[in-house]
Amino acid sequence: MSGIFGVVSRDDCTQDLFYGTDYHSHLGTQFAGLAVWANELTRKIHDIKGAQFKSKFYEDYKKMPGNKGIGVISARDEQPICINSKFGPFAIVTNGFIDNAQELTEQLYKEGQSFSEVADGSANFTELVAKLIIRGKTIIDGIEDMFSKIDGSCSLLLLAKDGIYAARDRYGYTPLIVGQRGKDWAVTTETSAFNNLGFKIVKYLGPGEIILINEKGMQSKRKGRRINQVCAFLWIYTGFPASSYEGITVEVVRERCGMFLAKNDNVKKDIVSGVPDSGTTHAVGYAMESKTPFRRALVKYTPGFDRSYTPPSQETRDLIARMKLIAIQEIIKGKRIVICDDSIVRGTQFKNYTIQKLLECGAKEIHLRIACPPLMFPCKFNYSTRSLYELAARRAIKAIEDREVKDVSVYLKENSPQYKKMVDWITKDLGVTTLKYQRLEDMIKAIGLAKEKLCLYCWTGRHP
Numbered sequence: 001m002s003g004i005f006g007v008v009s010r011d012d013c014t015q016d017l018f019y020g021t022d023y024h025s026h027l028g029t030q031f032a033g034l035a036v037w038a039n040e041l042t043r044k045i046h047d048i049k050g051a052q053f054k055s056k057f058y059e060d061y062k063k064m065p066g067n068k069g070i071g072v073i074s075a076r077d078e079q080p081i082c083i084n085s086k087f088g089p090f091a092i093v094t095n096g097f098i099d100n101a102q103e104l105t106e107q108l109y110k111e112g113q114s115f116s117e118v119a120d121g122s123a124n125f126t127e128l129v130a131k132l133i134i135r136g137k138t139i140i141d142g143i144e145d146m147f148s149k150i151d152g153s154c155s156l157l158l159l160a161k162d163g164i165y166a167a168r169d170r171y172g173y174t175p176l177i178v179g180q181r182g183k184d185w186a187v188t189t190e191t192s193a194f195n196n197l198g199f200k201i202v203k204y205l206g207p208g209e210i211i212l213i214n215e216k217g218m219q220s221k222r223k224g225r226r227i228n229q230v231c232a233f234l235w236i237y238t239g240f241p242a243s244s245y246e247g248i249t250v251e252v253v254r255e256r257c258g259m260f261l262a263k264n265d266n267v268k269k270d271i272v273s274g275v276p277d278s279g280t281t282h283a284v285g286y287a288m289e290s291k292t293p294f295r296r297a298l299v300k301y302t303p304g305f306d307r308s309y310t311p312p313s314q315e316t317r318d319l320i321a322r323m324k325l326i327a328i329q330e331i332i333k334g335k336r337i338v339i340c341d342d343s344i345v346r347g348t349q350f351k352n353y354t355i356q357k358l359l360e361c362g363a364k365e366i367h368l369r370i371a372c373p374p375l376m377f378p379c380k381f382n383y384s385t386r387s388l389y390e391l392a393a394r395r396a397i398k399a400i401e402d403r404e405v406k407d408v409s410v411y412l413k414e415n416s417p418q419y420k421k422m423v424d425w426i427t428k429d430l431g432v433t434t435l436k437y438q439r440l441e442d443m444i445k446a447i448g449l450a451k452e453k454l455c456l457y458c459w460t461g462r463h464p
Contacts, residue, residue, distance in 0.1 A: 001174070001238055001382045002079075002095040003027035005193055006070040006157040006164040007186040008213050013069050016197055018061040020186060021071030022053045023193035026240055028073035032056065035080040035091035035159055036066035043091060045078050068164055068214070070157045076383045077124045080159075085134040087142075090160040092133075094126045095174050095189060096153035097382045101128055104149060108132075129154055140221050143167050143210055153381040157187060163214025165221070172207030172228040173381045173455050175245045178218060185213040192242040204246060229455040231381065235447050236372045237278050237342035248448050251281055256446035257371040258285020258340055261438060265290070267367050270335040273297035275354060276325065279341035282371040286340050297332045297339070297358065298325045325354065333362035340369045344426065347392030351430050365433040373440045374422065376408060377461045396425040412460065414439055 003024025007016045017034060032053050033045035042064045046056040053073060072079045072093035080091040098104070105115070105123045113131055115123045129146055136142025139158065143165070146154070153169040155176050166187040168176040179186045179199030186199050194201065205211065206224020213219075231238070234245055235253040243250050258281065265286075272292045274283030277300060287294035301324055337358065344350060350368070358366055374393035388394050389404075397405050400421050410418045427435040440459060444451050457463060 001027050002075045002093075003073045003189040004070065004093045004095050004155070004157050004176075005072075005186070005188045006068075006093075006159065006166065006213070007184065008068040008164060008215065009184045010182075010215065011067065012065055013067050013184075014061045014064055016184075016186070017069040017071050018057060020188065020193045020197060021057075021073060023240075024071075024073040024188075024190055025053050027189065027238065028075040030076055031074040031078045032072060033074070033078070033080045033093070034061060034064065034069060034071045035082065035093075036064040036069035037091075037159055037161065038066035041082055041089050041091055041159070042066070043080055043082050045080070048073070068159065070159045070164060077126055079124075079126045081124065081126045081130050083130045083134065087134065087139050088161055090130075090139075090158055092126060092130050092156060092158045094129050094154050094156045095382075096125075096155055096169055097380070098125050098128065098150045098154065099152040099380050100150065101125060104128060104132070125154075129156060133158070139165055140210055144208075144222065147208060151380075155189075163212050165210060165212050166205065167210040167222075168205040168207060168224070169381075170208040170225060170227075171381075171455070172224075172230050175230060175234070176205040177201055177245075178203040178205065178211065178213070180218075183215075185218060187211075187213060190240050190243045191245075192240045195242060201244075228453050230449075230453065232443065232447060232454045232456055233343075233372070233379075233458065236443070241277075241281060246449060246453075253447050254278065254281035254342075254371065255285035255288070256448075257438060257443065258282040258287070259289040260442040260446055261340065261369045261371065261436070262286040262289035264439065264442070265338075265369065265436060267338065267434060268336060269338045269365075269367060271295040271297070271331070272338045272340065273331075275339065275341040276300040279339075279371075282342060282369075283338075283340035286338060286369065290338075292338070295331050296328065297335075297337060297361075297363075298327055298354070300324050301326055325357065327357040327361045329361040332358055334364050336365040336367070337363050338367045338369055339432075340371065342371050343375060344370055344392050344430075345375055346390050347395075347426065347430060355431050359431070368427075368430065368432045368435045370435070370437045372443050373414075373437050373459045374411075374426075375458050376412065377458050379458050380463075381455065381457070392426055392429075393422060396422045396429070400425055408461075 005020040132146040133142035153173040158165040209224035210222040241251040272287040274280035
């Protein structure tokens with residue numbers, strides 16, 4: 001997942017743009033960029049692999065004056081993309097994943113289009129979106145036409161002479177929220193970017209909704225659709241604790257997830273701990289409900305370490321997992337520990353690093369509690385897991401059945417013998433004493449939205 005931020009100010013916007021974009025650093029690890037409009041577009045892009053956004057852009061933003069700008073922390077492609085078009089020059093940033101990108105790219109090639117941003121033979125998603133938009137009669141028409149052609153999701157900010165166009169993807173999978181500070185306006189993926197900048201939330205964009213913000217304020221360009229299935233994983237893992245989506249705060253949901261885990265558990269334990277960062281609040285909720293001491297058995301070295309889930313290569317993910325967490329032996333030794341975390345994606349980091357560190361420090365028992373159900377399907381709407389059999393649950397099913405299984409519906413039923421076999425296999429593979437996942441219905445209750453308003457694809461395989 002990427003994070004995008006835009007701001008329009010009566011004065012120079014670049015300090016707000018710099019910090020507003022930086023507050024999305026937990027969402028991407030590959031590239032970051034800023035684009036500002038003064039008398040013309042100026043743009044800066046940096047590779048942020050192994051580096052922090054602030055260190056790369058601290059000097060740049062001071063040399064990019066202007067009253068409106070957009071920024072991005074990107075999980076995949078170099079952004080923003082700048083285009084000279086029949087609409088005039090514009091810059092664009094996106095958040096999402098286009099499942100039929102190759103098909104659309106080939107179609108545009110046949111029509112005579114060319115792409116300047118190509119890596120490993122694949123077109124840059126953001127450039128592809130820009131090329132689809134400029135086929136429309138207007139910017140609004142182009143955005144709607146692009147929405148109709150892509151499979152997957154795309155939320156975007158488009159910076160032009162007349163302001164910033166903000167469009168949320170048509171199923172509402174990824175969020176966009178508008179804020180106001182006096183006569184200044186901003187739009188963001190994460191509402192936590194507003195807190196210290198003084199912006200107040202005035203609108204959560206609806207699915208497919210398009211607005212324009214400029215010196216005149218906020219103008220509605222297209223109303224949102226009724227279909228809304230926002231990604232549930234935002235609350236479980238991806239989102240920042242202080243952010244809210246659809247008016248529901250991440251930190252509160254994670255506490256409730258931990259409480260539900262504790263209500264359905266009767267294991268004997270001495271302490272409760274979490275895997276930093278997102279697992280910590282799940283553990284707080286578990287400790288509150290179970291009336292068991294919360295202790296920090298694992299601590300994260302510095303906030304400068306990337307999330308180990310987001311980098312695209314397994315080698316990078318393993319290095320981050322090994323280096324960022326430090327176990328505290330005096331808290332762990334001889335203890336029966338409940339360890340809470342948001343999810344088990346591939347399971348390799350748990351098995352090779354987290355659990356190993358706890359065992360080496362003398363943990364008596366390790367009871368792993370996961371705040372969501374087993375992940376069964378690679379995400380089709382954002383850039384995260386791409387391969388079916390990188391998922392721990394799928395590897396378990398393949399080992400149990402001794403073959404690749406297409407229909408896994410029986411393994412989705414939490415009371416089925418097959419589900420129990422799958423969880424038992426993962427338990428043994430990870431080397432923990434016990435393992436329990438959150439029940440789907442409890443996760444939905446913890447979030448607090450109706451089931452039909454959530455995207456649950458990675459757990460159920462059902463499309464919005």
